Each structure stands twice: as C-alpha cells, then as structure tokens.
Amino acid sequence: MSKSEGAEVVLRLDRISKSFGALKANDSVSLTLRRGEVVALLGENGAGKTTLMNILFGHYVADDGEVEVFGQPLPPGNPRAALAAGVGMVHQHFTLAGNLTVLENIRLGTEHLWARRHPDARGKVERLSRDFGLSVHPDAKVCRLSVGERQRVEILKALYRDARILILDEPTAVLTPQESEALFATLRKATGLGLSVIFISHKLHEVMAIADRCIVLRHGRVVGEVDTHATDKGALAAMMVGGELSLPRAEARAPGKVLMQLDSVTTPDHGAVPGLKQVSLALRAGQITGLAGVSGNGQAALAEVIAGLALPSAGTLSLHDARITDWSPRVALSNGVGRIPEDRHHQGSIGDFDLTENAVLEAYRTRFSRRGWMNWRAARAFAQEIIAGYDVRCPGPETRIRLLSGGNMQKLILGRAMASGPDIILANQPVRGLDVGAIAYVQGQLIAARDRGAAVLLISEDLDEIMGLSDVIHVISQGRLSPGFARGSMSAADLGLWMAGQKFEGADAA
Amino acid sequence: MTEIIDILISASFWAAVIRIASPLILATMGELICERAGVLNLGIEGIMVIGAFTGWMAVYQGMPLWGGVAVAMLAGMLFGLLHSTLTVPFGLSQHVVGLGVTLFATAAASFAYRLMLPEVTSPPKIQPFQPLDIPVLSDLPWLGQALFSQTALTWAAFAVAGIVAFTLYRTPLGLAVRAVGENPAAVEAQGLSVTGLRMGAVMVGSGLMAVGGAFLTLSAFSSFFFEMVNGRGWICIALVVFGAWKPGKAVLGAILFAAFDALQIRLQQTSMGAVLPYQLFLALPFILSILALILMSRRAEVPAALMVPYNKGER
C-alpha cells in the first residue's frame, strides 16, 4: 500500500497513444498521480517515457487519449496551459538561456509581455531557494553555472510558477551520487509540502530510493505498476527489459604492454567546460580502461586528444613508445586508433549519406581511392562486409543511414572502426540510447577486441557499465584524473566521492 | 590635413552625419531585432528598396508623409511575414530565403514602378520631410545647425533606437526575444511560442528596415531611384555585428559609419579628391564594413541560436 493511498488524485493520463511515423512511441498508456507522491516512470531508452511527459507538458499532441490535471481536462499541445494548471517540468536537456541571469530565466514567460516587472520576483526566488535547499545566486549568468546549479535553476523555475506537479526527466544523469542525494532531499521536502513528483529514470537503485510507486514502460506500453516497497531491483529489471538481464561481463585479464601513454596532458578550458589538467594515463594491451565521471568534466577533451582532434597544449602523448608531435584524425587512424564517437548522429555519421559512403568515411583516401579517384565498387563491397560481419540490419548499402535504428547505426560505426584491426580503441559512450540487444552486442565486441590484445578506453557516464566492463577504472572530475583502480577494488559510493571531486588532493572541489 | 579639420569642425558636416546615420539606425535596429530573436534577415536590402518605393509612391499618390511611412512599414512587415513563414515554422535556410526575399522585393519594386509610371524617364519628385525648427535649440550657434536642424523622421530614428533598447532590456517581451535567440527550448518550456516570438520579431524588424528605406525617399531625397539603397542593407548587417548585437553600440557604429561616409563625400571635393579616384571614396563604406566584421569577429557575442531553426519535433 502506498503511503499516499487515498490522497487526492492530481493527475490522470488516460490511454495516451502517440506515433512518430511507423514508430509507436506510446501505446495506450494510463497513469495516475496522487498528492504528495513520487511516481517513478521506469524504462529503457526509447521506451517512451520522455514522449509521454512531453505530451503531458504540451510539447507534443497525443494521437489519442486524455490528460486530466486536478480533475480538469488539459488542452493538448499547449505548454502554457500545462504550466497554468500547475505542471512543472525539468527537462533532461536543460531549457535555459545562457545569456540571461538566473532570475531572468525564472521570470521568462511568467509576466504579461508588456507589463512592467513583477516587483517581488527576487524575494520569491530567494525564499524558494531557502525553503527547498536550492542555493544559487539569482544574478549569476546561467552560462557560468555548473550543471548541478543549472538543475537547481530548472527546479526553481517550476516552483516559482507554483507547480503542484513536478516532472523530472532523468534528473540524475548529470549528477554525482552525492548531488543526487541532495536532489532527493529536495524532492522529499517538496512532497512533504504537498507536491507530487514524476521521476523518470532507468536507474533502478534511484527508483528504489525515492519513489513510492513505480510504473514500468516497455516499447511504449505499460508493462507493470508496483509499489516500490513491495518489489526489488531484480523484479523491476526483468519487467523493464522483458526477460532476464544478461549483459556481458568481462573477466579479469593480465594487462599487456602500454600502447598509448598520456603524460601530464593539459588542454584549454572551453567556457564553463573544463579542459584536461595534468592528466597522465596509460592504455595497455588486453585491458579495458574505464573512465567514469559526471558528464562535462573533461571527458570530451580527453576523447578529442585520443581521437586526434586536438593536441595537448602541454604534456606529451606517446603511441607505441614514440612521442607524437604530428597529430590528427588521419594520423590516429593510420597508427591503429579505432574511434567510436560520443554522438553517432553528429560525429559518427552523415545522415543523408548512404551506408557505403558512411562506411568509407575514414578510409576513403587510403583504401578506396587512387590518385584522387574513388573506387565505389570496392567501397560498396566493404560496406557489405561490415553489414554482414556486424549484423547491421538494413535494406542494403544504398540505404541512407538516417533511416537506421540507433543500434544498427552504431554497429556500422563499430564495424568501420574495427575494420582496420585497431590496437587502440576509443569507445565514447558506445551504448548510450541503445536497446538491450544492441548493448550486449557492442559490449561483447569491445570485450572481444580486448581479448585479441587491443587497448580499449571506455568512456561512460553509466557507473554500472564502467564497473561491469573495466579492468581498471579512472575517474575524471573538473579535468583531473584519478589514479587507476583495479576491478572490484572500489564501490560505487567510493567512486562517487571521486566523481564529486572530493578525493582529489589539495582539490578546490567545486 | 587642414582640409580634414575644416570639414570636421563644420556644422554642415555633422548635420550630414546625423542625416546619413538615420536610415542606417532604423534598418540596423530592424536587423538587430531579427538576429536577437535568432533569425538572420538577408532580406534587408530588398525590404529597404520596398520601403523606399512604397513610402514614396504612397505620398506621390496623395497620402501625407507619415502615411507614406506607415505604408512602408506595412509593406516591410508583409515581406517580413514572407521571410519568417519560410524560415521559422518551415526552418528553411536563412541565407537562401533572405537572398530570395531581397531579389523578390527588389524586383517587385521595379515591376510596380514600371507598371505605375510606364512612360516617365525621370522619376517624379515629392515634397519630403522638412527640417524641424525647434525653439531655442535650432537657433544655437553651430550646434543648432549641426544637431537640431533635422527632419522628424531623423528624430523618429533615434527614438526607435531608444524604444528598441528599452524593450529588449526592460520588458518581459524583450527578455523573451533575447531568450529565443539564445535557446528557443527555454522559451517553449516557459509556455511562450517560439514561432510567434520569432515571426513577430522578424515582422517588426522588417517594418523598421522598410522605414529605413523610406527615409531615403521621404527625407533624404525626394524621389525614388532603382539603385538608391545601394548596399546599405548589407552594411547594416555588418553594423549589427559591429555593435555586438547591442542597440546602443549599434547606434554608435551607425554614426561612426555615417561620419566616414559624410567625410568621403566632402574629401572628394578637396585636394585629395583630385588625386585619388572617386571610386575609392565610394568604396570606403564597404571596405569599412569588412574591416568592422574582421575587427569584431573575435569578441562578438553572437546569439547562440542565430540561424538555428527550431523544430520541436526534432528527435
């Protein structure tokens, strides 16, 4: 029995359906939320959680079904109506204007466009910050805030509008475990004051920690609804993926020699995003090195250095014991560095190019052209090889890659990176947003590459993934790199302290 | 050198500076509004032509001068509607659409001109705005001629700059415009319409551009010529960059620019003009624009979502 059983129903979604083209994102989804309750919306990436909340908030219009807030039907497709009805949403990708101050972002859209300023906006924001433990300076420019602070601004935005229902879309994805705890404290205060919360996540332990009730979505349908105290992680996981969870787990191996070495590498900061600070890292043959950390702490800078996109501004980079001076993606490729980029849509592929063109994107100069003339016949054969060898499900090599699912797109990129038999592999968020089948496949390939003797650098924000696959784990925080921790030597909580920057010696932990 | 100093201390020079700056200020404010909302409006050149033509034609047909200004503004807003319909909800390339609007507006003005005045060889003149006589101020020695003998439309241009600055920085509407040019998702999440704000900004901005064009026919000259806008629109785009997307700085830029323009006209009549080709003087504004763009390239605070269409369905 939920603690708020019998309390007033504040929100009712009734048989919501929504399709995008052939994809059925929501299929007759129903949900109720009571006053003072935290309901978790649990599901894999692509299960339809975000779509459902975007319908509730009026970003999308449902094809079918109804939304009722405090007993009143909510007009579809109108965020303004949702806000007025007391629904506040904290988006996964923050919706803040960086050139404005905190206060300006909070007030945006709350006043009549021509009216003079609301005189006591500042007082109200300060009061809310105090009451909910959301400290942030109202006159700070948002572009200078940390990720955690930005999230507080997002929550303040909703509270400022007197939201009674708060939707949080994957709020902990960008937080350290400790910051997540602080967020949960805020949420407990909020529910104590009568707010209701929908908490979207795919992290089971968080759901168990914060939610009263849990609704599990799979392929756009509700597959289960349980009180959290009456279930456990295993049961939720099974519901979420529709079967037993069987992700590959790498067994420990003896490390080989160092293939790539970074010594005191430093790169410049980009605005609020830190560069690398004196990072030293050795990538060894036959070993998966995991890089854990909260997003935006220098992972991108490290990936750029390894991928050949940036040279350190200080420090040295060595490959096979030779110091690198001339460094570019082409040099990296010709020295056996295989790269799986973080963003497969923007970095990894060209959407309107077909699979053949995408397959030869890296090797078109070396393998598929002579004196500047392309050999399209060889290119097509190569694409077919990848399609067959890496189980890319597609109509054929002439298909435009944007039509492929994320998993198949990633398999093509994986095949492209593996084709030259690289001995160093950069895998930056290789399974983000993929379904379980594709995740298992990609992770299996990384393990196989390691077993062949490759050095793999796995960058991920998912601590479970890092802990499951890595032979050695480093943590990155504010551009600084922790020492390497052997498999199994650290708990998630210990790593969390490193992620928060608290364990770095003499750290000015921010 | 003494020639230059003589020019710089003459009251007529400064009067010319302010006169030349006025259309630039109006059009630059128009472009600035569009860009602050995230839309680059390359229709500016053609919209200024349309404004110059419609304002003049309305007055020629018997409307009062302010009626001509209103007609120009409406015509500009109409082309702003065309531009923003294609670039905002449809998200088409702002480069291509802007050039298309410029070509279309320029052609439309030429077409309408020939249609309405098929036989004339030289365009008819109208009675333009006259300098306002302001008690006391206009009678001041030097200053009176330099600053206080301008037409009402010039005063309006400066007033518009003030209103734009006030609206952008002191009203909720301005806050929303600044936000939509930075991160449209922020605006949408707060219940405001990205499409509405951007289309509104482009329409109002285009209206101002057209009034800038109308200044040429209704205040600066008394007639309409095909080539009269002559790249001023493109210069205004450079001025927005030069002013770092801030109204005050953009006005200063326009005045600086007008000063160079007024100077080059006068220098042509001096000993320098006898030595250097006049084309060099005429090219000066364009060369300065390029230099301004280069100078500001490193420092400019570009609205983050400038030229980025917003489609909420994008996944």
Next chain:
Amino acid sequence: MRLEPIANPTAARRLGLPVLAIAATMLIAMVLALIAGANPFAVLGQIARGALGSKLAILETLNRATPLIFTGLAVAVAFRAKLWNIGAEAQLYAGAILTVVLGTGALGAPLVLPLSALAAMLAGAALLLGPVLLKTRLGVDEVVTTLLLNFIMLLFVSYLLEGPMKDPLGMGWPKSPALIPEARLPRIVDGLRLHWGFALAILAAIVVWVIQTRTALGFEIRAVGQNPEAARFAGMPVNVVLIKTALLSGGLAALAGWSQVAGLKGHLSLDLSPGFGYTGIIVAMLALLHPLGVVVTAIFVAGIFVGSDAMSRAAGVPTYIADMLMATALLCMVLAILLTKFRVVRG
C-alpha cells in the same frame, strides 16, 4: 505545426513537388500579367515564343544561358559544401578584367585564349579566397563579405574603365579597348551567333559532375557540406576542403566573365553582367545543386529573361516580371525541396 522527416519519399513526391513549384511560379506570372492588364495566357505564350520561337530566339537564349551555367555551377559547387558564395558577380568581373588585360595584345595566338581563361579563373579564385580564409580563421560570415565585395569590385571596374583601362577610342564611354581577334572565342557554327563558350560551359558542368561523384575531393565536399563535424571527426581536412571548394567556385564564376568578354562582347564595360552572379544562385537552387541540372535550369532561366524582353515589347508588361518570377521560383523551390523530405504534421 511540426516537421516530421519522411523515411522514404515516394518518386511522386520527389519529382512532383519541384514541378509544382514551377507551376506555382507560372501561376504567379499569370497573376502579375493580370495586374498589368494583359491577357495572362497571351503573356505566357509570348514569353515562350520570345525564348524559343525562332532560331534567332533560341540562339539568344543559349547565349544568355552561357554565363548563367558558369555562375550557376560556381554557386552549386560552393553551396554543396555549405559555403555561401554570394560573390559570383565580383568573381565574374575579376575574370573579365584578366581577360581584357591578357587579350588586348599582351599575348598572341595560340596561347592567349587558354591563358586568359586560366588567369581569369585564378583571379576569381583569389577573390573568393579572402572571404573563405576570414570564415575559416576568424568565423566571419562569408555571405556578408562576398556581398560587400560585389560592390567594391563594381567600383573598381568603374575606376579601371575611367582610368587605366579606358578605351581611348571609346568616345567618352566607360569601356575597355576591344580584344584582339585571336583572343576572341570563335563561333561554334559559322554564321550562327553562338560561341564556343556555351560548349565549354556544358563541358564545365560535366567536369564538375565527375568531380562531385567520382573523386575523393567531391566526396569530401559533399561530406563537409552535409555534416562538417562528422567530416572532421573522420579525418577530413575541413578547412582545406572549403578552400579547395572556394577556388573551384571562384574559378567557375570567373569563367562567366571570361566567356562574356571573349565570346560575346569583346570588351569590358559596366553592363557586362546584369546580375548574372545573383541569378546564378537561382539557377543553382532550381537545379537542386546538381551540376548537370544547372545546364537545364540556366537555359530555362535565360529563356524567361529573353522571352520576357520580347513579351514586354509586345504586351507592355514590365520586363521586371522576369526578375519577380525568378525570385518566386527560388522561394517556391526551396520550400518544395523541404517538403520532399519532411511532412507537416500537427503537434
């Protein structure tokens, strides 16, 4: 409203919508004719007859199409890499200047024609190099710089024609001396007023097409235009590709000036180009940036202009109707292209 990508657009959609765009343009032509007090069907007929109604009309259309093929190719090449070269007008004049410099006696046959073409291309390429370097090094928007250069170049040409390049026998008209006969492009068929520039323009289109589809550079240009971030990640030298694209584009635009001077006019004057550089943008967009398509659309656009001239004399509708139609066609076409890839849905 919201735009939703269409996974596999049908052939009807891909071909029908551009046709619809042209049809919409024709409809607007008829409306404009009505406004001008003429019979819309007669006006369309007169445009068609003026463009294609006689051997003379056809040759005039093809002559007019020649510079448009070159500028259209220049724009198509650049836009394919998302390099917004709006300066084809200036590059055209740069080519024309070099043609006159080398073609008025500095060089003799047989070198003068190929060398003046080469020099023209280099001049056009050099002119676009500046804006592109400003773009790649400093992030200065090339649209504005190339536009501004058009004005500067016209003033420069005006200076040349009144000063160092003035024709002493020009009776005060600002024009250059005439090219020597060896520097002129011969006619394709004796007695017919169509010069080899047209054939060379078609050859240029084929060359550009081969570059785009068969070479590594063409692959790079397309990749950089579609997704510069992915191109950079894959190891393509994005800035170098942009510079190569600029050289190609500027060179092609300059050939328009070369062929106009060497093939048609025989001298340089300020009315050498009635906006061929700007019209090239329309030609390229109507061709969906396809180099071979450029040949077709250039002839179409040239036909509208030539036909409108003839129609205007007969029907009294201002000849500027052609400019309006071209701008309309451009806007309709970009919308049509979008709608081949996306459908408009509610919410």
